[in-house]
Amino acid sequence: xxxxxxVSRLVGLALAALAGLxxxxxxQDYYADVRPLLVDACMGCHTEGGxxxxxxxxxxxxERHRLIARMVDDRRMPPWLAEPGHQTYRGDRSxxxxxxxxxxxxxxxxxxxxxxxxxxxxxxxxxxxxxxxxDLALDVxxxxxxxxxxxxSDDYRCFLVDWTGDEPAYVTGFRADPGNRNVxxxxxxxxxxxxxxxxxxxxxxxxxxxxxxxxxxxxxxxxGQRDVRAAYEARYPDGLRQMSNSNFWLAHWxxxxxxxxxxxxxxxxxxxxxxxxxxxxxxxxxxPGERDRxxxxxxxxxxxxxxxxxxxxxxxxDWLVSERSGTMVIPPGARRxxxxxxxxxxxxxxxxxxxxxxxxxxxxxxxxxxxxxxxxFGHSGxxxxxxxxxxxxxxxxxxRWNLAWQRDFTLTEPKVLGRDVLDDVRLAVRCTYENPTGDxxxxxxxxxxxMCFNFSYIAVRSGTAAGxxxxxxxx
Numbered sequence: 230x231x232x233x234x235x236v237s238r239l240v241g242l243a244l245a246a247l248a249g250l251x252x253x254x255x256x257q258d259y260y261a262d263v264r265p266l267l268v269d270a271c272m273g274c275h276t277e278g279g280x281x282x283x284x285x286x287x288x289x290x291x292e293r294h295r296l297i298a299r300m301v302d303d304r305r306m307p308p309w310l311a312e313p314g315h316q317t318y319r320g321d322r323s324x325x326x327x328x329x330x331x332x333x334x335x336x337x338x339x340x341x342x343x344x345x346x347x348x349x350x351x352x353x354x355x356x357x358x359x360x361x362x363x364d365l366a367l368d369v370x371x372x373x374x375x376x377x378x379x380x381x382s383d384d385y386r387c388f389l390v391d392w393t394g395d396e397p398a399y400v401t402g403f404r405a406d407p408g409n410r411n412v413x414x415x416x417x418x419x420x421x422x423x424x425x426x427x428x429x430x431x432x433x434x435x436x437x438x439x440x441x442x443x444x445x446x447x448x449x450x451x452x453g454q455r456d457v458r459a460a461y462e463a464r465y466p467d468g469l470r471q472m473s474n475s476n477f478w479l480a481h482w483x484x485x486x487x488x489x490x491x492x493x494x495x496x497x498x499x500x501x502x503x504x505x506x507x508x509x510x511x512x513x514x515x516x517p518g519e520r521d522r523x524x525x526x527x528x529x530x531x532x533x534x535x536x537x538x539x540x541x542x543x544x545x546x547d548w549l550v551s552e553r554s555g556t557m558v559i560p561p562g563a564r565r566x567x568x569x570x571x572x573x574x575x576x577x578x579x580x581x582x583x584x585x586x587x588x589x590x591x592x593x594x595x596x597x598x599x600x601x602x603x604x605x606f607g608h609s610g611x612x613x614x615x616x617x618x619x620x621x622x623x624x625x626x627x628x629r630w631n632l633a634w635q636r637d638f639t640l641t642e643p644k645v646l647g648r649d650v651l652d653d654v655r656l657a658v659r660c661t662y663e664n665p666t667g668d669x670x671x672x673x674x675x676x677x678x679x680m681c682f683n684f685s686y687i688a689v690r691s692g693t694a695a696g697x698x699x700x701x702x703x704x
Contacts, residue, residue: 258343259291263335265349266328267297270307272352285352291342298336302329308634310601312626319639361402361488363527365393369507370408374522375439377412377511383675384513387443389429390505390526392420399496399537402529403480404488407509409524411516414676416482416509418526419447423502425475428465444674445549447476447506476506477583478542481684483602483635488527492597492643494535495688498585512676536595537584538688541576543658544681545569548672557672557679559606559664567672567681570615570657573646576687586691593690594651595643599625601658602682605632606670608663612683614644617653624685637684645690658683 257263267275267284275284284290290297300306301324309323335341367390378384407413421429432449433441441449451457452469461468479497491497509521548567551557559565573594581588599612607630614622625638646654660681664670672679 257331257335257338258341259294259335260287260343260346262331262343263297264290266324266331268348268350268352270322270324270328274307276352287345287348294340295336298332298340301332302336304329305631308631310627310629310631310634310636311638312628315623315626316638317641319641361404361490361527361529363402363404363488363529365528365530367393367505367526367528369509369524369526370439370521371523374408374520374524375509376518376520377513379513379517382512382514382677383414384511385442385444385674386440386509386511387433387447387449388440388507388509389426389433390507391426392499392501392503392505394499394503394530395501396532397501398499398530398532399534400479400491400499400528401496401531401534402488402490404527405480405482405486406525406527407482408522409516409519410484412511412513412519412521413524414483414510414512416507416524417478418480419476419506419508420479420497420499421447421504421506422475422477423500425472426502426504428468428472428475429504429506432461443506443508447508448472478540478684479505480540484633486636489637489639490529491538491686492595492639492688495538495595495597495686496531496534497539498537498583499530510674536688536690537586538595538597538686539580539583541571541656541683541685541687543569543571543656543683543685548679548681549674551672551678557681559662559670559679561664561667561669564608564661564663566659566661568657568659569681570655572652573654573656574652577651580687580689584689586689590691591648591689592692593645593647595645595688595690596624596640596656597643597686597688598637598639598684599658600635600637600682600684601625601627601630601660602635602680602684603630603632603660603662604676604679606662606664606679607632608661610658610660610681612656612658612685615655615657616650637686639686643688656683656685 264287267290272284274281277283277285307322307324309321311318369388369390375386405416407416436442444450445453452461458469465471507526509524511521545556547554548557557567577588577591581591601610601612603610609628609630611623612625614624658681662670662679670679
């Protein structure tokens with residue numbers, strides 16, 4: 230829900246109270262009181278062609294009055310996973326207490342319908358940033374598309390896309406539009422550094438069909454086979470290390486996310502000659518026989534930005550092979566938590582390499598967002614900043630995980646950490662899982678295995694190597 234809409238409603242309620250007017254109470258009904266709330270808060274998604282069942286017909290929507298009231302009262306709709314009281318985020322769609330109370334009173338009164346009337350205003354545009362206006366669209370799966378592996382419940386497939394820019398550019402906004410959301414679980418877009426795309430295309434040509442299998446990231450899984458790796462290294466000495474260092478995490482999509490504009494003045498650098506590896510995770514068994522067609526990536530770009538940025542993906546690689554490593558194991562009937570973190574100072578070399586800002590010019594890092602990612606056994610999780618002094622700040626707390634609704638939670642104001650404290654601050658993610666089954670659940674790539682990720686968008690404030698004033702940092 231647009232923030233100004235919620236604010237306007239709350240202001241109206243407050244003015245009514247001050248004026249001595251009766252606030253909405255037991256007499257409120259569906260058409261007069263609840264339907265306007267649904268139009269504002271729900272119909273960006275619940276509309277014809279949207280991602281949820283349509284509320285366009287007010288009478289048909291009213292027939293689901295019990296479901297609507299229950300989901301709203303339980304705070305499951307509108308979906309907003311972030312626990313209040315820690316941070317404020319852009320695009321917060323959660324309902325205010327006065328709105329929740331309105332729906333409760335309506336339910337307690339027996340869901341009165343009231344007199345039908347036209348909707349007071351049009352429904353908002355479908356979910357996404359209201360000003361998202363891409364200037365670059367790249368097709369991932371034109372033509373016949375791709376039929377996910379019908380013999381596997383999960384299929385990770387990578388497709389190669391050329392970056393079309395002839396000049397350096399910065400990505401300042403991103404949207405993935407999967408062609409078939411019945412089978413698409415997530416999209417990860419890796420940027421490939423200039424001069425390396427031919428290597429990826431050589432490896433792609435060695436597999437049947439479009440793309441190549443890539444459970445492990447941007448590289449073909451076949452490189453994990455000893456004979457394939459040896460043959461590749463014979464052709465390109467030190468080739469595996471070069472391939473591993475040639476890509477970085479550019480952007481991502483999962484259910485619940487849509488087009489978003491990066492914080493003003495920031496962007497992720499793309500050089501001419503770069504390319505993209507688009508990793509699609511398919512739930513093959515969800516829609517047997519259905520192909521993924523016409524998947525597209527939309528970008529907003531700018532020739533330059535004030536503060537170059539990166540997307541930091543935090544996890545542990547050995548968690549993704551836990552049946553072998555034993556590092557993420559959730560026994561039957563058990564609840565288990567796992568945590569991973571990085572001292573911000575240890576990231577400076579990586580940040581410098583991707584942004585092009587020399588390490589001695591980095592004056593501060595801006596942490597703009599957090600994004601928790603787990604699978605179907607996820608229970609809850611947190612992303613935190615911890616100082617050596619013991620101070621802990623929660624960037625994101627998700628007390629009730631929902632795989633169907635994921636997003637970047639972008640702070641209204643970034644956390645700015647000066648160079649002087651980066652070695653003393655740890656950015657960490659903690660994931661908690663609950664296993665109600667009789668089988669052991671391991672960390673891995675499959676939909677019935679588990680993951681623990683945080684994705685944070687981090688921008689750089691830079692200056693001259695000497696003489697620039699330090700950025701104040703919390704202690």
